[in-house]
Structures are given as C-alpha cells and as structure tokens.
Amino acid sequence: MSQNSIEMIGEQKSRPLHEQIKDKILQNIIVGDWPEGFSVPPEVELAADFGVSYGTIRRAMDDLTQQGVIMRRRRTGTIVTGRTPHHTISRFYRFYRLHTLDGRLINTEARVLKVEHAPPTSEEAEELRLSETDIVIRIKRLRISQGRPVMLDRCVLPLKLAPDFPTDAQVAPPMIYKWLLDQHGLQLSAVRERITARLATAEDCALLELEPSEPHAMLDISETAYDSRNQPLLIMRHTAVTGSHCYVNEIR
Known part of the structure; x- marks a missing residue:
C-alpha cells in the first residue's frame, strides 16, 4: 500500500x-x-x-x-472536466467553493490572525442560542491562494463548546470544523448560508491587500453551522474579493 x-x-x-x-x-x-x-x-x-x-x-x-x-x-x-464537485457536508472540512473568474476551483491555505474571548453581540447570542453571560471565541483568519489573500474569515464559536480552543493564533487549528469533530466529537450536520454584497471597508482593504483609494465590491457569505441535534455550533462570516474570484454553488 x-x-x-x-x-x-x-x-x-x-x-x-x-x-x-x-x-x-x-x-x-x-x-x-x-x-x-x-x-x-x-x-x-x-x-x-x-x-x-x-x-x-x-x-x-x-x-x-x-x-x-x-x-x-x-x-x-x-x-x-473542471466542474465543481458535489458540495456535501464532508467538503466543509477541507475545501471551499471559491473559483477564479474563468471557473477554476481553487484551494486556499487558512492563516489564523487572531483569537480572543468576548461576550456575544445580541445578534450572535440569538443565533447561537446563548445567554448574555456566555462567552464566545472570536477567530479571524485569512485564506491565501497563490501567495495572495482572497478571503477574510470571522468565526464566532461558543466557549462552552470548545474551552480548550487555543488562544495563540500561531497554534490555532486552521480547519475549525475538523478540529471540533476530532477533539469534541461535534459533527457538522447542516449549514445555512446567507449571501450579500457590499463595498470594502478600510480593514478589508488592509487585510486583503486592496487599494484603499478605490471602491471594491465584496461578497459576504454568512453561514451558521448546526450539529445533528439542530443545535448551532458556530457562525462563520466569509468576505471574498470579487475582482478576481467568484463563489460557485452547483446544485444537481
């Protein structure tokens, strides 16, 4: 073998x-x-x-x-063929549906920038079914393709689900879904996505290496992940550049 x-x-x-x-x-x-x-x-x-x-x-x-x-x-x-593979739950552990404008599916490297503990916002508490006294883990990371950042991720994870999640960005796991499964047996069973568009902020431009004096259209993909009991696991917000990449969702 x-x-x-x-x-x-x-x-x-x-x-x-x-x-x-x-x-x-x-x-x-x-x-x-x-x-x-x-x-x-x-x-x-x-x-x-x-x-x-x-x-x-x-x-x-x-x-x-x-x-x-x-x-x-x-x-x-x-x-x-170059077509997108079926996007099943298992693909969330490894890949993401970001393509070049000519349709090529790309692979990205996740680079964790920051991990911190904080109270949830009211919207996060409602979405994750938390109380005001709960604490969440906030994770900020970049996705790098061919040496350039193409997507900014912001993750919100209830601390009580993963109290041992590393706070050092240098050792934080880049594959969060897989880490939750391996370390805590938390199985991803469903994902709800919402997609919107907006102009880039100053932070977007700085992290994604965009010219700040020019307007840039950004794609926001907000996803809430649920376990097998339909309990929310985490919130993931992706901000992708649209000048050179697009998001593809193929349904068959």
Whole structure:
C-alpha cells in the first residue's frame, strides 16, 4: 500500500475505502495537480499507486463520473472536466467553493490572525442560542491562494463548546470544523448560508491587500453551522474579493 493511501485511510478509518480514494482524487483536482483537461492515469495504474484493488478504484471513478468531475472518452481516456464537485457536508472540512473568474476551483491555505474571548453581540447570542453571560471565541483568519489573500474569515464559536480552543493564533487549528469533530466529537450536520454584497471597508482593504483609494465590491457569505441535534455550533462570516474570484454553488 502506498504512503498516500496509508495517510488518507488513517484520517477517516470509519469511511468506506472507495470514498477515501475518491476524496484523495478530488484533492488532486481541487489543488490543481489535475487541472481541467488533465488525462487521468489508467485505473489499473491508480490502483497500484494507491495500493488498493481495481474494484475500489472503479467505484471511486464511477462516483466521480456521476458527479461530473471526470468524463470518460472512448479514444482519449478519462479527462478532468473542471466542474465543481458535489458540495456535501464532508467538503466543509477541507475545501471551499471559491473559483477564479474563468471557473477554476481553487484551494486556499487558512492563516489564523487572531483569537480572543468576548461576550456575544445580541445578534450572535440569538443565533447561537446563548445567554448574555456566555462567552464566545472570536477567530479571524485569512485564506491565501497563490501567495495572495482572497478571503477574510470571522468565526464566532461558543466557549462552552470548545474551552480548550487555543488562544495563540500561531497554534490555532486552521480547519475549525475538523478540529471540533476530532477533539469534541461535534459533527457538522447542516449549514445555512446567507449571501450579500457590499463595498470594502478600510480593514478589508488592509487585510486583503486592496487599494484603499478605490471602491471594491465584496461578497459576504454568512453561514451558521448546526450539529445533528439542530443545535448551532458556530457562525462563520466569509468576505471574498470579487475582482478576481467568484463563489460557485452547483446544485444537481
């Protein structure tokens, strides 16, 4: 079995093997290792690379074909289509639906800037079902793509759900949903999104490296995440630049 498959399987032992393989292939596509038009290696070769059976690879590739992520052609083989993968709950743990204006899905690196404890605002308390005496963790981070910031995230997490969340930005986990699952067993089950547009503020310009003397259209994506009991877990507010990127939501 290859090193890649060992690492991947260790992360999600409870999931079927073909699902783990599918996620690994998706990661190659999302991070750009397999760009649009890329000719995917033969399935026998993939099976050897991942150290799994041909049948496992075949199931993973069938799923990706049904999702429209790859396309089988009689003469040229299997090609990456460049379409967005299904955006399931599991994708929230790793990827985000930010694309370049020409439609390419990008991968971003999350960089935590600040972590602090504070009382919730009245709106946050209502949305997270907190009392006025509760404390929340505020997390501010940037998403970096190809060395440039493309999105600013502001997260509000009830302290009582994660009292051990690091306050040092240098060691704070960049993948918050996954950390909540791994450390506290808090399973993300639903996400409600609201999307609005506005002009960039001075803080937006400073953090996202935008020219402050010019107007910039920003996209605000506000999401509230819920657990399996429909209890709110956290609020995440994303602010994305629109001059070079867009947000894609593909429904099938």
